[in-house]
Amino acid sequence: MKEDVKLLSVLSKKNVTPPPIWLMRQAGRYLPEYRALRAKAGSFWTMCMSPEMAKEITLQPIQRFGFDSAILFSDILTIPYALGLDVVFEESIGPTLTPITTTDALRRDEKEWARRLSPAYETLRMVRAELDSQTALLGFAGAPWTLATYMAEGKGSSDQRAAKLWGYNDPQGFARLLDILGDCVALHLVRQLDAGADAVQLFDSWASGLPEREFADWVIAPTKRIVEKVRAVKPDAKIIGFPRATTLAGYEAYANETGVDAVSIDTAVPPRWAAKILGKRVAVQGNLDPIALIAGGDALAAAVDRIVDAFEGVPFIFNLGHGILPETPVEHVAQLIACVRSSA
Amino acid sequence: MKEDVKLLSVLSKKNVTPPPIWLMRQAGRYLPEYRALRAKAGSFWTMCMSPEMAKEITLQPIQRFGFDSAILFSDILTIPYALGLDVVFEESIGPTLTPITTTDALRRDEKEWARRLSPAYETLRMVRAELDSQTALLGFAGAPWTLATYMAEGKGSSDQRAAKLWGYNDPQGFARLLDILGDCVALHLVRQLDAGADAVQLFDSWASGLPEREFADWVIAPTKRIVEKVRAVKPDAKIIGFPRATTLAGYEAYANETGVDAVSIDTAVPPRWAAKILGKRVAVQGNLDPIALIAGGDALAAAVDRIVDAFEGVPFIFNLGHGILPETPVEHVAQLIACVRSSA
Numbered sequence: 201m202k203e204d205v206k207l208l209s210v211l212s213k214k215n216v217t218p219p220p221i222w223l224m225r226q227a228g229r230y231l232p233e234y235r236a237l238r239a240k241a242g243s244f245w246t247m248c249m250s251p252e253m254a255k256e257i258t259l260q261p262i263q264r265f266g267f268d269s270a271i272l273f274s275d276i277l278t279i280p281y282a283l284g285l286d287v288v289f290e291e292s293i294g295p296t297l298t299p300i301t302t303t304d305a306l307r308r309d310e311k312e313w314a315r316r317l318s319p320a321y322e323t324l325r326m327v328r329a330e331l332d333s334q335t336a337l338l339g340f341a342g343a344p345w346t347l348a349t350y351m352a353e354g355k356g357s358s359d360q361r362a363a364k365l366w367g368y369n370d371p372q373g374f375a376r377l378l379d380i381l382g383d384c385v386a387l388h389l390v391r392q393l394d395a396g397a398d399a400v401q402l403f404d405s406w407a408s409g410l411p412e413r414e415f416a417d418w419v420i421a422p423t424k425r426i427v428e429k430v431r432a433v434k435p436d437a438k439i440i441g442f443p444r445a446t447t448l449a450g451y452e453a454y455a456n457e458t459g460v461d462a463v464s465i466d467t468a469v470p471p472r473w474a475a476k477i478l479g480k481r482v483a484v485q486g487n488l489d490p491i492a493l494i495a496g497g498d499a500l501a502a503a504v505d506r507i508v509d510a511f512e513g514v515p516f517i518f519n520l521g522h523g524i525l526p527e528t529p530v531e532h533v534a535q536l537i538a539c540v541r542s543s544a
Numbered sequence: 545m546k547e548d549v550k551l552l553s554v555l556s557k558k559n560v561t562p563p564p565i566w567l568m569r570q571a572g573r574y575l576p577e578y579r580a581l582r583a584k585a586g587s588f589w590t591m592c593m594s595p596e597m598a599k600e601i602t603l604q605p606i607q608r609f610g611f612d613s614a615i616l617f618s619d620i621l622t623i624p625y626a627l628g629l630d631v632v633f634e635e636s637i638g639p640t641l642t643p644i645t646t647t648d649a650l651r652r653d654e655k656e657w658a659r660r661l662s663p664a665y666e667t668l669r670m671v672r673a674e675l676d677s678q679t680a681l682l683g684f685a686g687a688p689w690t691l692a693t694y695m696a697e698g699k700g701s702s703d704q705r706a707a708k709l710w711g712y713n714d715p716q717g718f719a720r721l722l723d724i725l726g727d728c729v730a731l732h733l734v735r736q737l738d739a740g741a742d743a744v745q746l747f748d749s750w751a752s753g754l755p756e757r758e759f760a761d762w763v764i765a766p767t768k769r770i771v772e773k774v775r776a777v778k779p780d781a782k783i784i785g786f787p788r789a790t791t792l793a794g795y796e797a798y799a800n801e802t803g804v805d806a807v808s809i810d811t812a813v814p815p816r817w818a819a820k821i822l823g824k825r826v827a828v829q830g831n832l833d834p835i836a837l838i839a840g841g842d843a844l845a846a847a848v849d850r851i852v853d854a855f856e857g858v859p860f861i862f863n864l865g866h867g868i869l870p871e872t873p874v875e876h877v878a879q880l881i882a883c884v885r886s887s888a
Contacts, residue, residue: 358702361835361869368839408752408789411833411865412814413850445752447812448792468791470756489755491705495712506757521755525705 207269207336210483210515211399211438211461218543219508219516220268222338223533224464225523226261227273230530233260245289248274251322258327262335264530265537268517269336270327272392274320276342276403279384280351282316283307299354299362303377313384314391321395328396336399339392343404343441344381344422348374360406367418378422386429389437393430399438401464402426408445415450419443420457427459440464440485444522448473455482467521471510483515488536490520496532504539551613551680554827554859555743555782555805562887563852563860564612566682567877568808569867570605571617574874577604589633592618595666602671606679608874609881612861613680614671616736618664620686620747623728624695626660627651643698643706647721657728658735665739672740680743683736687748687785688725688766692718704750711762722766730773733781737774743782745808746770752789759794763787764801771803784808784829788866792817799826811865815854827859832880834864840876848883 206220228234234257241247248254257273277287277295284307287297300306307313314321324339331337342350345363352362367374389400407419423441430437442464443454455463455478462483465474467490474484492503507518518540524533550564572578578601585591591598601617621631621639628651631641644650651657658665668683675681689707696706711718733744751763767785774781786808787798799807799822806827809818811834818828836847851862862884868877 359835359866361838364833364835365839368836368843369841371843409810409812409833411811411831411836411847413847414833415812445789447814449814449817450812466753467755468753468759468794470791470793473793487755489708489753489758491703491708492712492755494705495709497713499712499715503755503757522703 205334205336205398207517208398208438210517211440213461213483213515215513215515218541219511219518220336221518221537221540222267222269222271223261223520223524226267226271227257228524229526230524230528230533231260231264232530233264243289244275245287248278249319251319251326254319254323255326255330258323259330262331265533267335267537269338270331271338271401272320272324272327272340272397274323274340276340276347276405277350278317278320279342279347279381279388282313282384282388283380285351294356295350296355297350300351301366302373303380306380308380310387313387317388317391320388321391324392324395324397337397338440339389339395339397339400341385341388341400341402343402343419343443344378344385344426345410345418346404346406347381347385348377348418349406351377357406360409364414367414378418379425382422382426382429386426389426389430389439390433393434393437399440399461401440401442402460404441404443407443407450410446412449415446416453419446419450420454423454423458423460431459448477452477462515462517464519465521469521471507475511475514475516479511479514483517484511485517485519487519487521490522490525490528493520493532493536494525494528496529496535500532500535501539504536505543508540508543549678549680549742551861552742552782554861555784557805557827557859559857559859562885563855563862564680565862565881565884566611566613566615567605567864567868570611570615571601572868573870574868574872574877575604575608576874577608587633588619589631592622593663595663595670598663598667599670599674602667603674606675609877611679611881613682614675615682615745616664616668616671616684616741618667618684620684620691620749621694622661622664623686623691623725623732626657626728626732627724629695638700639694640699641694644695645710646717647724650724652724654731657731661732661735664732665735668736668739668741681741682784683733683739683741683744685729685732685744685746687746687763687787688722688729688770689762690748690750691725691729692721692762693750695721701750704753708758711758722762723769726766726770726773730770733770733774733783734777737778737781743784743805745784745786746804748785748787751787751794754790756793759790760797763790763794764798767798767802767804775803792821796821806859806861808863809865813865815851819855819858819860823855823858827861828855829861829863831863831865834866834869834872837864837876837880838869838872840873840879844876844879845883848880849887852884852887
């Protein structure tokens with residue numbers, strides 16, 4: 201454990217003031233240098249799968265803003281790809297894949313998984329070699345439930361209908377799917393840590409809207425299983441979990457039961473509640489409204505103050521409550537960082 | 545107050561066993577008789593604005609299933625229409641309207657509001673005349689925040705960006721918008737009660753994703769203002785509020801502060817939490833996952849049992865956590881009603 205790296209200190213439950221800051225999707229379309237590379241590369245997937253380009257993109261926001269952590273430039277759908285599914289990124293409609301209704305077509309070959317996922321590891325090694333020692337490096341993966349929503353629907357879905365129907369109608373088959381996904385995700389996290397990631401984040405971006413029972417079965421249990429599998433190989437692995445937009449009761453159960461070191465919270469979670477309830481058990485990360493970051497000015501400054509004040513004395517990482525939006529002015533990001541770093 | 549009507553007894557905080565049941569969007573596309581009328585009418589808006597058709601549609605689910613309440617067939621965008629905006633319903637993209645950035649264009653003429661909203665009142669009078677005395681009749685309106693999201697964006701929006709930006713960048717102008725909307729909504733609720741509605745529901749369908757402060761300013765305060773305005777005219781008015789997918793803290797504050805008689809909860813809210821915390825203060829309505837209703841079978845039966853059991857001893861109305869989906873098999877609705885009515 202590199203204790204001098206602020207983000208890692210927080211993940212070891214130390215209170216750091218001012219808090220470290222990074223932003224979900226910080227390597228992305230709001231950056232002119234990203235858009236320039238994107239125009240050259242042709243496709244998003246090409247950039248994910250080309251370590252040289254992915255390295256450059258991963259480092260862009262660090263070079264411009266000096267965030268406290270870099271995060272691997274990749275996509276959560278590398279896991280379905282590793283399992284043998286074809287993933288197609290189309291410009292205007294987002295990623296699509298052939299929907300599945302059983303687990304029959306999924307490859308169960310760890311060597312093949314690692315081979316298909318290897319661009320991520322190569323990227324991490326290259327980033328690690330160029331990153332200064334004060335900046336953390338995060339790997340990540342999609343969590344099984346969220347991956348299942350894409351695999352069942354064949355694309356992103358606003359109500360996760362296909363995955364829910366699979367789970368309601370065929371609980372055993374769906375549990376098998378979540379297990380296979382969990383195996384692949386655990387391998388991917390371990391390999392990313394091997395390749396130089398200091399910590400990893402699990403994105404359960406579609407955790408909202410699940411009834412309590414299904415949240416327990418489809419989000420908490422698979423996450424706990426992954427954390428246990430990763431820790432069996434790497435007992436000190438630091439893991440952040442983001443069950444986006446679950447209920448407060450869902451966040452609390454997730455913090456208490458999965459074994460993650462930190463919980464990332466969405467925009468709507470009251471910061472004082474999170475500091476008091478989640479902060480007893482885990483470090484907390486979040487939760488500025490990405491739209492307040494587009495707005496900038498007084499609204500941004502006030503929102504930042506409310507969050508920073510609420511987490512005083514709690515191990516805390518400043519972040520957004522959701523990914524940064526392409527329309528965000530870069531000067532507002534600079535304003536945000538200045539606000540956070542001048543706080544406390 | 546008609547105390548023999550189950551739904552109204554619940555709204556008077558009486559525990560009724562088995563609980564009354566109705567479903568959001570129960571008059572809708574899952575019904576073959578609705579689709580037949582829709583094909584004849586040509587457009588959704590035509591049906592909303594034609595009392596004879598709207599009456600027929602309002603009564604269809606009562607005739608087929610004997611729900612405990614009918615709800616006016618109409619649309620939340622009748623309010624922006626009353627304020628002078630053009631609303632266009634297009635088949636595949638949903639409703640659109642010309643987005644506004646100031647309140648300048650909005651009419652402030654109550655007589656004109658009532659004239660433009662009059663098809664709803666005519667529909668309610670016609671339904672009332674045909675409805676049996678055991679079945680409640682609900683009116684409704686969209687809540688100011690949710691209406692503002694449509695008016696600022698010009699259409700439905702997944703992240704409510706335009707309305708949030710308006711609110712962040714121009715808090716006073718946005719407060720003015722919410723006040724005008726609140727005036728029109730309050731008038732519409734009072735007139736619906738005059739026309740024969742037994743109670744009314746306020747739909748804040750886009751309450752999710754708001755930070756705590758903005759939820760207080762843009763959801764709770766405008767709702768409280770409407771409740772007060774309605775009660776100033778009709779002290780016994782029964783009002784259900786649905787701040788869909790806010791946090792548990794948001795639901796609790798809404799139940800405690802707005803003055804509504806009942807709170808409708810979304811699919812993700814733990815029923816036992818709602819029974820214990822919200823049930824202290826208000827009646828509770830909800831919250832079956834509409835996708836469990838599509839699934840049917842054991843998953844549906846188990847989900848219904850969990851909800852009914854949790855609300856034992858609490859004034860409770862069985863409903864969905866969100867509107868019924870067009871793909872829902874009608875026989876599953878019959879199964880649901882049988883499950884609920886055979887409970888306890």
